Amino acid sequence: MRLYLYHLKNLIKTKELLFWTMAFPIILGTLFFAAFGNAKMEDNFSRIPVGVVIEGQADAFEAVIKGISVEGEVKNGKALKSNSKKDTLFTIYYLSKEEAKKELKKESIKAYMFVKSDEDITLFVDKSDIISSIVETFLNEYKAQMSAIQMIFEENPERAAKIGQKLMNKIYGKSEENFIVLKEESVSGDKYNPYINYFYALIAMTCLFGSMFSQKGIKELQADQSALGVRRNAAPTKKMTMLFIDVMAALTIQFVEIVIAFIYFIGILKIDFGGKIVYMLIMSAAGIYVGNSIGMFIGTVVKGNSAKKEGIMLAVNLLCCHFAGLMFGDMLNIMEQHAPWFNRINPAALIANAFHSLAIYNSLEPFFMNVVILLIIGTVLNVFSIAIIRRKKYASI
Amino acid sequence: MSTVVKIENLVKRYGDLVAIDHLNLEIQEGEVFGLLGPNGSGKSTTIHCLLALLQYNKGNISVFGQEIRPDSYDLKRDIGVIMQNVAVFEKLTVEENIDYFCGLYIKNKKKRKKLVDEAIEFVELNEFRKYYPKKLSGGLLRRLNIACGIAHKPKLIILDEPTVAVDPQSRNKILEGIKKLNEEGATIIYTSHYMEEIEQICTRIAIIDKGKVIALGTKEECKAMIKTGETITVDVPGLNGEQLKSIEGLPHFYKMEYENSILKVRFEKGKHNLIRLLDYLKEQDIDFGRVYSEVPSLNDVFLEITGKELRD
Known part of the structure; x- marks a missing residue:
């Protein structure tokens, strides 16, 4: 207990560690909040206004998009704001190409689709943001499944609308085949906040930055890495005992840091994580465990000085967080479409996905699936690290 | 007196480099044993092998009569280690650091508290108990480093260059402390490349170079191993070849260097060397300045055996 308390003090007083693992995520969260605006964060997710320019026969496409849209009114070539309360993803406006261009410039619509046929559809956007990427994701999904859609449409045109629903589910990273029951309001967006991805990724980053603690711990434990x-x-205390104490102290501090971050995000910034805070803390604990494991692994396996190890660790953590949507909120979905396997092994993506699943699904199965995968990754890394740390003697000091 | 440390035929290689080359040492209880050698001679490597931290290619090492292994916790309990680099936690106070390291050896809280207090007293850091290491001067930091290694009252204390970058006053305090620890019953192994320190505190010395013991014994025994008995240095300008040749002819002459008007003559053991040399210079009517005579140092031992200075 005494050694544990000393380690706790040793870590708490290391200001640079506290900055990166607690102050930095809070500052970044505040910046996200400032950038996206308080109103936007609290706003319900509204339908995306999209122009549709039809210049050919595209019955299947029209059936699909109508299934997830309401049709907006067009007056004198101008898209009018829809007041419909229907749960849909898009408000579509049938426009000519010239009208669509003008409306896009005025930002009355966020994108328009130029449709020549069911197969030949081009998307035009004015700027790249999370909204345009949702439209793009929809179109990509549509194109990817076009042959199946056409077949279904030919056999039973009424089912096309349901296909749209399926595509919409995929846009949020989960297909109906893989996961259980979708909460209607989450899918259609009344409570969906597109910016929350950034906060999920931010919490993932906070967890992974815990690797800095364990890397410090490893340095102070290995005879070939420090005088300490x-x-x-040289002392008559088992190395594994000292390692266990170091890790427990690091995990304690990180968990407290995560709790502080949640208190700040929820209490001060009023970010709505959709309740289920206990599950989010469970996930964070698993995330911290993996973060520590990564630090231990890099600290043990990588040869060289501390600066090199810290550099590699930062690069690994930031890459993982980038692909989980820290720098670009929709990255998680993009990865889900193009390299879903990476989302299954990227700890930051697993953390963010678990938070998503809490917000979207009624079932806790996807959540716990992510927790289990994280624990497996952490344990595998720990087994490798401990195998090396346990070695009896060093080749050089 | 029993043998505390026995190193037999120790070999340690780093690839093609032989760091320790069939090294043999036996250290007796109560000794202050000095390991003297230049940087890179293998002193620290020997210590790391002795502590069972480093893999070695060949040889046997026993401490208190038992082979030492990484899990020889009972043996390690009686060893104190003070390494060249200060090994303390920056974010713990002086007292907490000593308590932490003492706690790795002593579990009993009451006993530990007493030992920590004694260690603080011993290194005279009482008024700095609540200080953090970064607030301490270099000398005080070294004393804290020592306190962390000796607080548990070990029977064998290994000090690996503990006075590197320490001011003379702190150095003297450290050396006095080591003597005191020895008087209290601890066996000391002291490595250094400062021959003055080794001469000052060690009862027996091993001079090592390139991982080999090149001289072993008391300082007198080591000095007796070489030819040089006395080195006389004279500040004398303008000596010619003939005069230098005449000096070579003086009794007990061994070696001579003449550079920048400084004449350095080494004589083998024998009496009246200084008088003879000065008489010759007077006879030749040669003006000379400063003159001094030195008995051989451990550096001379090293120089004569290896052909290079200890501090090369």
């Missing part, structure tokens, strides 16, 4: 390591290895 020499002294500790």
